[in-house]
Amino acid sequence: RSLVRIASAAICTFAIGATSAFAADAVKLRISTPAVESDWHAKMLTVFKDELAKTAPGEFDVEIHLNASLFKQGTEPAAMQRGNLDMAMISAQDIAKQIPAWSVFTAGYLIRDPEHQKKVFNSDIGKKFYQMVADDMNIEILDVGYLGTRELNLANDKKITTPDDLKGVKLRMPGSDAWLFLGNALGADATPLAFGEVYTGLQTGTIDGQDNPLPTVKAVKFYEVTKQIVLTDHLVDAVFLSMAKNTYDDLSADQQKKVKDAAAVATAYNNKMRIEDEKSLIDFFKKEGLSIYAPDVAAFRTKVQNAYLESEFAKDWPEGIVEQINAVK
Numbered sequence: 001r002s003l004v005r006i007a008s009a010a011i012c013t014f015a016i017g018a019t020s021a022f023a024a025d026a027v028k029l030r031i032s033t034p035a036v037e038s039d040w041h042a043k044m045l046t047v048f049k050d051e052l053a054k055t056a057p058g059e060f061d062v063e064i065h066l067n068a069s070l071f072k073q074g075t076e077p078a079a080m081q082r083g084n085l086d087m088a089m090i091s092a093q094d095i096a097k098q099i100p101a102w103s104v105f106t107a108g109y110l111i112r113d114p115e116h117q118k119k120v121f122n123s124d125i126g127k128k129f130y131q132m133v134a135d136d137m138n139i140e141i142l143d144v145g146y147l148g149t150r151e152l153n154l155a156n157d158k159k160i161t162t163p164d165d166l167k168g169v170k171l172r173m174p175g176s177d178a179w180l181f182l183g184n185a186l187g188a189d190a191t192p193l194a195f196g197e198v199y200t201g202l203q204t205g206t207i208d209g210q211d212n213p214l215p216t217v218k219a220v221k222f223y224e225v226t227k228q229i230v231l232t233d234h235l236v237d238a239v240f241l242s243m244a245k246n247t248y249d250d251l252s253a254d255q256q257k258k259v260k261d262a263a264a265v266a267t268a269y270n271n272k273m274r275i276e277d278e279k280s281l282i283d284f285f286k287k288e289g290l291s292i293y294a295p296d297v298a299a300f301r302t303k304v305q306n307a308y309l310e311s312e313f314a315k316d317w318p319e320g321i322v323e324q325i326n327a328v329k
């Protein structure tokens with residue numbers, strides 16, 4: 001009898017041990033982003049986490065760090081490369097710092113709309129460019145998400161119609177060459193500032209304006225400290241939900257599939273919500289007292305496209321890439 005008792009106690013201990021060992025074995029996925037909680041791409045990370053909890057219960061421990069609380073904006077790729085971070089939503093501008101060919105996706109007025117964006121990255125073009133990131137940066141892109149179409153958002157109400165009207169306007173851009181080039185190409189004086197400092201910068205007047213997609217202007221409440229939105233539509237922007245390749249390569253084939261599937265569910269959610277929001281937000285901003293201007297988009301497009309084609313960036317673009325991107329229908 002006592003032997004049976006000892007045996008069952010041992011089984012019990014083994015069972016408890018097995019359960020806790022399983023939990024400790026869950027793959028920790030720490031994600032860092034500058035996004036604020038109410039923005040769609042932050043919510044998309046919760047969708048990713050919830051989806052994995054459903055499809056691979058107990059296998060992943062997803063930790064989401066918002067507001068750049070873990071890593072500064074733009075330092076996420078290096079953090080993943082050093083093995084300090086598992087996941088992030090990186091930008092083409094981040095990637096272009098290490099892979100110059102990627103600067104083609106930082107060019108204003110190239111990607112036409114969210115559907116074109118999705119098609120381009122799902123095509124052979126996307127495959128080739130994702131492979132460069134895997135090979136040269138040791139980062140696996142899981143999927144592309146639509147960050148929105150960037151518009152100008154200025155603190156004063158001096159009407160902006162053409163690039164000339166932006167002369168001398170201190171336009172905040174995220175801090176990298178590719179971003180600053182875009183701000184200057186629009187006709188403004190581009191000023192680098194981290195995302196988390198933009199609200200105060202607008203409030204105190206250290207900057208005259210910023211550019212972001214409308215859902216972000218709402219989520220961060222930039223409308224409280226600005227007076228106008230200029231619908232330039234200058235960049236159909238993307239975020240690439242990515243994983244350190246070392247983390248990705250350590251997963252089983254089944255886990256890799258589940259991670260990619262969860263990323264697809266998450267980006268689909270983000271894209272749907274963001275596109276819906278972009279349609280309805282103009283009224284919201286009008287009610288908040290902002291002027292909404294429809295500028296001479298053709299004038300902005302011509303100036304910006306010429307600036308890119310004549311730029312140093314374009315020298316690093318693969319032969320014929322602009323035509324190939326334009327041809328994706």
Ligand code: KDO
Nearest residue numbers: 034035036091174195211212216
């Ligand atoms: C921004 O700093 O304006 C930007 O929109 C740039 C994007 O690449 C991305 O980093 C985004 O901020 C953050 O995710 C915050 O929304």
